[in-house]
Amino acid sequence: MNSVKWLIRILLVFYLSHFCFPADIISLHHFIQDNNHEVIVSSGNTFALGFFSPGSSRNRYVGIWYHQIPEKTVVWVANRDNPIKDTSGILRIDSRGNLVLFQENQTLPVWSTNISIAGTRNSVAQILDSGNLVLIQNDTRKALLWQSFGHPTNTWLSFMKLGFNLKTGLNQVYTSWKSPDDPGVGNYSFKMIQGVSPQMVLYKGSGPLWRSGTWTGKRWSGIPEMTQNFIFRDSFVNTADELSFSSDAKNASIITRWITNLDKVALALFTRVFS
Structure with a gap:
């Protein structure tokens, strides 16, 4: 009888370790499976x-979207050029501490954060109310190991950056989807170009379609709408370590996103309806 009680306790601990978790976290013991329709949601439900599956496609992708906007509005896609053809996908932390997307009965990952984690392999992935998916070293340091904001797709959210980390070589470029049914890397890109006078440029293939003009100290010269009454707080950084531009709405009740579309960069505004 004692052995039966011991077994029940072990099973109960395993059950609780898998199902009692913060709603915004993926850990070594908590993963999400496509065939169970599982999601994680940021702490403020944003x-x-x-x-x-995008549009009319049946392909499956891991993505981030606004939780309380009725029409699913995807702002980031992990495996955008490597879809899964069925609902066997599993997103979890692997034994090396990376966030990894696997397909059932496959040994190679479909997608991974693919970073080298020194010291501890005890990491967790968390979705934040900013829309940033972060991989954190889950110890007293809580060191940031990887973030989706550093690897954008077609959507530029508040506090994201466009440009270069000149120390690491990271270049944050926004690229269009191929079509509404295919989030793969399309033919349009929005990027920062270096040089004596850095600018933001929209490209179709390798050909520029639009330029922001140079930074005047207060705004981009080619965007006269950027006045004192502009709805954004803007930050342009041009140092030995970084060349970047970021922006966020002055009014916290407005949710904004810039989209690199099939033929343009568009600005979408949402009034915050979340509690």
């Missing part, structure tokens, strides 16, 4: 992370 963003969700899970599996989805």
